[in-house]
Amino acid sequence: MRIRIFLFVMAAIAISACATSKEVYLADGSKGHSISCDGAVQNFGSCLEKAGELCGARGYVVLNQNGEAVPFSTASGGYTASSLAASGGFQAQSGTIITRRIFVKCK
Numbered sequence: 001m002r003i004r005i006f007l008f009v010m011a012a013i014a015i016s017a018c019a020t021s022k023e024v025y026l027a028d029g030s031k032g033h034s035i036s037c038d039g040a041v042q043n044f045g046s047c048l049e050k051a052g053e054l055c056g057a058r059g060y061v062v063l064n065q066n067g068e069a070v071p072f073s074t075a076s077g078g079y080t081a082s083s084l085a086a087s088g089g090f091q092a093q094s095g096t097i098i099t100r101r102i103f104v105k106c107k
Contacts, residue, residue, distance in 0.1 A: 019050035024103070032063065032105040040098055047102045055106035067100035 019037040026032045033054055037046035044065060051060045073094035 019046045021050055021054060026063070026103070026105060030105060032103055035102050035104065037100045037102075038098060040096075042100065044100055044102065047100060051102065051104045055104070059107045060104040061107060063103045063105055065100075065102040067098070070097045070099065071095070072097055 019035055019042065021033045021035045024032050024034045033051065035047045035050050035054075037044065037050070044067070047065070048062075051062070054060070071094070
């Protein structure tokens with residue numbers, strides 16, 4: 001079970017290690033990009049770097065940026081209360097999910 005949790009954590013770190021983008025239509029009808037740089041190993045600089053890759057030498061304008069830290073906790077076990085104490089078969093995790101997103105328009 002610990003190996004499964006370790007692999008899950010490593011996969012989450014690998015996925016969160018790169019900014020992702022999606023082309024969107026802005027309020028004025030023009031095209032823009034929604035760029036997500038979630039996770040503890042990134043920052044808004046990762047989002048801005050992705051914007052630079054997308055827009056190139058033309059440059060870009062940041063229209064909006066937001067981010068938040070959302071606490072979470074999970075528990076698993078499937079045992080009764082009396083068997084938990086005897087077997088130690090209960091697992092719990094808690095932490096924070098960090099989300100960051102910017103909206104940019106290429107010049």
